[in-house]
Amino acid sequence: MSKQPAIELKNITKTFGKVVANKNVNLTAYRGEILSILGENGSGKTTLMNMISGIYFPDEGQIFIDGKEALISSPKDAFDYKIGMIHQHFKLVDVFSAAENIVLGIEDKKYNLNNSTEEIKKISSQYGFELVPQKKIYTMSVSEKQTVEIIKVLYRGADILILDEPTAVLTPQETEKLFNVLRRMRDDGKCIIIITHKLHEVLSLSDRVSVLRKGEYIGTVNTAETNENELTEMMVGKKVDLNIQRNEPKNTEERLTVNSITCVDRVGATVLDNVSFTAKSGEILGIAGIAGSGQRELLESIAGLQRLEFGDIFYFDPKTNKKESLRDKTPMQIRQMGVRLSFVPEDRLGMGLVGNMDIVDNMMLRSYSKGHSFFLKRKSPKDLAMKIINDLEVVTPSASTPVRRLSGGNVQKVLVGREIAASPTVLMVAYPVRGLDINSSYMIYNLLNEQKEKGVAIIFVGEDLDVLLELCDRIMVIGSGKITGIVDARTTTKEEIGLLMTKTDDGKENNNG
């Protein structure tokens, strides 16, 4: 085992204004290994990798490639050093084929798509990719697009590959396929760096793990010699209990019934297709699915933000026991009907909150219009802001700090706090822990559980299947705007949900990748 260091980072520091994104980071990745960079959101993983791939330039420190110092000041330079980065958000031309996208921007070869196609096929078979080079990007699934991105950097001869959260958009089955490919590339002597915050993936895939915390390098351990708890402790800096509590639902009754709703988007494509389900009080209903399968449209339909083509939505008022239709109602009308519906949208600063306003003014969003006065009343929102800051331990200089200056976790606490303060009977949350550190995530889970105990009907759209399985009572799977199954979260498995996520009408799987 005489492994060659492929890339070495020495004392890398990068600051953005006052924010130190990376501080004296030292890191070594060898050829023929998979190195995981583990850290919570905001720990500086992506910043560090962006410096290797030429997007940022370090303030201090040096990067060595194969033992020689390298100055990487543009993505082109990175390619010259045979570094390839696969970003979380794909950068492909939709109307081009896979092969066209792969050769795009390569100057030194004569444009000959046939030769290139042959070479692409060779790379594919060598590592076990499944890809039709002639296929257009817009007809591809997310995992196929990712394959194109990976082959794109391999085609350019990259032997140091950096993957930024590659599994975030994949089903469990697709993830396993990707891991197999990565293992084959490792065995071929390539250096693979994968950025992630999912512990079980780290443990199943990588050879070594380097942990960052708040921009600082904490240490590197061999995967074989560690476990989830130790890694979490390195990541967070203290011991964390990783179990999510889940009580049996009590006194459930129908609260919200969605009855065969169909919605179309602006260009007329069907985004929700004949969706029906019931949310019950005192229960957490999880919604699983590949990103963009209609989750957002579903929640927005219920909130009165999406026009229904067909179908209806009914709310059962617990006070009056009346059944009321929410179809064709605006959010204001829904509120005036006495429906206590709270909604934590996916886009926190672009929809749930106003980034440039302070916490007090953001509290007012829900309540400002009450009463007939021409003027605003800031007294009660101010009290609410102080209460949320205290109860949920929001880290902020003051209640008059613009919320965009708060960290992701604190922004979410402000938003969830406000929505819960409206004492809802139905609470919808979309990706509530995305980008949050572990402590904040568990605080959000606890808040949801508290609401469940109070008899609130909770609809939880999530991406991490492990969390959905641990937290929810029932899980509804959505695929291409259709409900493909509703399962009991206590008895189902990740694999079952994964299959439902890609199931199509005729029962066949549509598992490309």
Added chain:
Amino acid sequence: MAKLTETKHREPLFHVVKRDDMPEWKAWLIRVITILVGFLFVGILSMAVTQKSLGDTYSIMFTGVFGRLLEGSTTMLWKYLQEIVILLCLALALTPAFKMKFWNCGAEGQALMGGLASIFCMIQFGEKLPYITLIIVIAITSILAGAIWGVIPAIFKALFNTNETLFTLMMNYIATQIIAYYVYIEGGGSNVINPVPFGNFPVVGNNDYFVNIAIVAVITVFMFIYLKYSKQGYEISVVGESQNTARYIGINVKKVIIRTMLISGALCGVTGMLLVAGKDHTINTNLVGGQGFTAILMSWLGQFNPFIMVLMTAIVVFLRLGVAKVADTSLLNSSFSEIIVGIVILMLVACEFFIHYSIKFRHNKKEVKA
């Protein structure tokens, strides 16, 4: 190979970095210094062109603005205030629209239409209606005229999502041509309407402009309160910051756009009335004289805060009048004044860049042994 890559891969000469952390006092210090440097620059440039000493240049500027104030004559001071309030009133009118991120570039046209309504009432009803009634009729029609001119682009924006910048700009040209036509009809072919002696704002304490100044002072305070403490002002901020959030909490975005432009247009209409009934008592196509565009900058430089806008307009009008006097005494034409004011405004805009961004030059990194 290593040599080659080293020469090829060099750190860029400088990076522009966004900063978010400058304390308020420091930002204001930079602004004040910019203004002082601006004044110094104005003096030196004027000196270079006019061959007068720096001291003389400043004293000419001072008399250009304040006249014989030191000898006790306040005529010029009032004139100065009058110029300020016209520009300020337009800036205040634009502010709610801008806060909503509705780029109203049509203050010029909206004010012209307000002015047209005033002069029309003064000519048509001047001899028929009692004075108080006449003033009320003038006020109502001017406000309506400006509001209508402002709300047309807003309705199109709200219903069809048209581009408001182009739309409001085009409305300016239509307004100008309507005025030209009206002047042609009313002036009997001479293209001049003689000052109309009816419906003029009252002279208070020997002062022609007191009413204008008082009206704008009230509007300034009103606008500050409206934007900061009213529900409608809050809705404007939410719609401006994020229409998605506005929809999410159930604000009727279309309604807010239309309502806000009614207010913006109405205040432009008020400015037209101040210009016609309170100052010129006549009208021509050059009534507003491009101030509708200067007002855009005033609103921005005032950071949408009415009280900061007072300061900014005071500085710009001071320069305009002062340098005009310098140009006058040296047989230069009015373009000189416009050039100078333009440069100083540019400096003020540039200083905002340095408040929000910093520039980092290439640095020699510390060597680390491999």
